[in-house]
Amino acid sequence: MWWFTSPNIAFGEDSLEQLSAVEGKRVLVVTDPVIRRLGMLDLVVDELKKGPRAIEVFDQVEPEPSFENVEKVATVARGFQPDLIVGLGGGSCIDAAKAAWVLYERPDLKLEAVSPLTKLGLRKKARLVAISTTFTGSDANWVAVLTDKAHNMKLDYFASRELVPDLSILDPRFVLKLPREATAHIGLDALVHGIEPYVNQWRNDFSDALALHSIRMLFEYLPKAFDNPNDLVARQKMQNAATMSGLAAGNAQFGLAHGTGHALGIAFHMSHGLSVAISIPYVIQFSRHAAAERYADIAHVIGIKEESFDEATDRLVERTKDLMVHLKTPLSLREAGISQSGFEQNIDGLVENTGRATVTFVNPRVPDVEEIRKLFVCMYEGKPVDF
Amino acid sequence: MEQLNVNKSYEEAAKTWEGDFLFVIETDAELKDPATYYVDLWHGKCRGVALVQPGEDRKAAFIYSGQYSNWKKLINKQIDPIQGLLIGKFKLQGDMAKVLRAVRAAKELVETAGKVPTEFA
Numbered sequence: 001m002w003w004f005t006s007p008n009i010a011f012g013e014d015s016l017e018q019l020s021a022v023e024g025k026r027v028l029v030v031t032d033p034v035i036r037r038l039g040m041l042d043l044v045v046d047e048l049k050k051g052p053r054a055i056e057v058f059d060q061v062e063p064e065p066s067f068e069n070v071e072k073v074a075t076v077a078r079g080f081q082p083d084l085i086v087g088l089g090g091g092s093c094i095d096a097a098k099a100a101w102v103l104y105e106r107p108d109l110k111l112e113a114v115s116p117l118t119k120l121g122l123r124k125k126a127r128l129v130a131i132s133t134t135f136t137g138s139d140a141n142w143v144a145v146l147t148d149k150a151h152n153m154k155l156d157y158f159a160s161r162e163l164v165p166d167l168s169i170l171d172p173r174f175v176l177k178l179p180r181e182a183t184a185h186i187g188l189d190a191l192v193h194g195i196e197p198y199v200n201q202w203r204n205d206f207s208d209a210l211a212l213h214s215i216r217m218l219f220e221y222l223p224k225a226f227d228n229p230n231d232l233v234a235r236q237k238m239q240n241a242a243t244m245s246g247l248a249a250g251n252a253q254f255g256l257a258h259g260t261g262h263a264l265g266i267a268f269h270m271s272h273g274l275s276v277a278i279s280i281p282y283v284i285q286f287s288r289h290a291a292a293e294r295y296a297d298i299a300h301v302i303g304i305k306e307e308s309f310d311e312a313t314d315r316l317v318e319r320t321k322d323l324m325v326h327l328k329t330p331l332s333l334r335e336a337g338i339s340q341s342g343f344e345q346n347i348d349g350l351v352e353n354t355g356r357a358t359v360t361f362v363n364p365r366v367p368d369v370e371e372i373r374k375l376f377v378c379m380y381e382g383k384p385v386d387f
Numbered sequence: 388m389e390q391l392n393v394n395k396s397y398e399e400a401a402k403t404w405e406g407d408f409l410f411v412i413e414t415d416a417e418l419k420d421p422a423t424y425y426v427d428l429w430h431g432k433c434r435g436v437a438l439v440q441p442g443e444d445r446k447a448a449f450i451y452s453g454q455y456s457n458w459k460k461l462i463n464k465q466i467d468p469i470q471g472l473l474i475g476k477f478k479l480q481g482d483m484a485k486v487l488r489a490v491r492a493a494k495e496l497v498e499t500a501g502k503v504p505t506e507f508a
Binding site: 113 | 396482
């Protein structure tokens with residue numbers, strides 16, 4: 001058996017208006033300075049002020065939030081005592097809100113000790129609303145990816161079904177101002193959120209349906225959203241597709257591209273979207289024989305006609321790379337600007353971090369240590385994976 | 388124990404692991420009498436295994452328990468050890484976060500157990 005878990009999702013034009021109907025008299029909004037500068041915080045506060053509410057804002061969430069950053073949010077929460085927490089922003093803001101919520105309701109817990117088996121007992125003090133301003137998918141899943149600076153790793157097992165937000169709001173106004181590069185990288189991350197759960201070992205019928213449809217939508221609308229930032233339909237479709245792929249990944253896990261992606265983020269401070277985007281063509285090649293029919297399904301869904309699994313997968317890799325080129329996204333770590341010496345200095349850490357990531361072990365083909373190393377070399381040099 | 392101690396992949400994956408286990412096989416329709424095995428794992432090696440005798444009070448850092456039919460599925464790779472925990476087929480007493488930081492070692496341990504010729508009762 002397995003479960004399928006989803007928040008309530010209010011999507012489409014004016015869906016932000018649903019926020020004023022949510023119960024909560026003391027609201028903590030967790031966001032970052034960019035969101036404030038772009039005026040999105042004002043939209044949310046204006047909506048909240050339609051009812052009698054006390055509102056507190058924490059707007060200092062860092063990209064890929066650290067334990068220390070989350071603790072700052074929790075400190076504000078303990079002082080303010082909210083009954084509603086709103087995570088407003090990309091994945092970092094929403095993940096910080098999730099993690100701070102845990103510390104607020106369970107001050108007895110340490111972040112690094114929380115695992116999917118921990119009974120958190122949330123919702124005694126507050127509920128959580130997620131308002132995504134990117135294509136993160138974090139608004140729909142039960143994970144918060146945090147940075148453990150002390151151990152130089154990403155904590156990818158801070159997860160609980162209790163962390164799925166009570167409400168996810170997908171109002172397309174919030175993704176209209178997403179810059180082109182972020183549209184590309186986060187959009188590609190959303191694509192990987194669809195590909196990985198469709199092929200990995202924990203896949204299921206529910207995640208399959210969402211994964212395939214989100215992949216189809218993302219291949220269609222990501223180039224449009226990138227080419228024309230004012231294309232509201234494309235942006236809205238991207239937003240919905242990203243939450244759908246987030247649901248797929250949240251209910252079936254990620255995979256090796258997230259293992260390598262997290263390691264790259266730690267080593268080179270590369271954005272999460274870029275790191276998983278660069279990883280995915282190589283991971284598909286590495287995993288192809290272990291999930292041949294599955295990759296072929298994905299290929300067929302995006303219109304690739306080749307019948308043989310091998311040829312269909314080859315075309316899928318080509319189409320993915322074509323999309324990345326269209327989105328002006330580098331195809332290798334070298335092309336992304338990582339120096340040879342920098343790569344060589346960090347390769348051991350890359351291999352170690354990938355090798356201990358939980359997501360690596362649900363990949364259809366689980367690499368050993370040497371294979372991880374060879375995979376990174378291919379990713380650096382832009383060589384196809386042929387082992 | 389012998390199989391584990393010649394498994395280089397396990398040794399590398401578990402090189403920093405410190406923590407002994409009690410593996411508890413609970414009764415179900417297929418097994419009338421429970422069984423518990425003590426396994427001492429330390430820095431990539433297995434220092435000892437023992438069948439815990441009825442009434443023996445043995446402690447360990449981790450207790451991984453499940454019904455016999457689920458243990459069979461685990462050894463035959465029909466259940467993933469981590470997913471098995473998440474769906475309640477197995478229970479773990481001990482620091483789960485520590486286990487999740489050593490997933491590769493856990494997988495190698497299960498893989499090795501699966502290589503041992505096993506006749507289920």
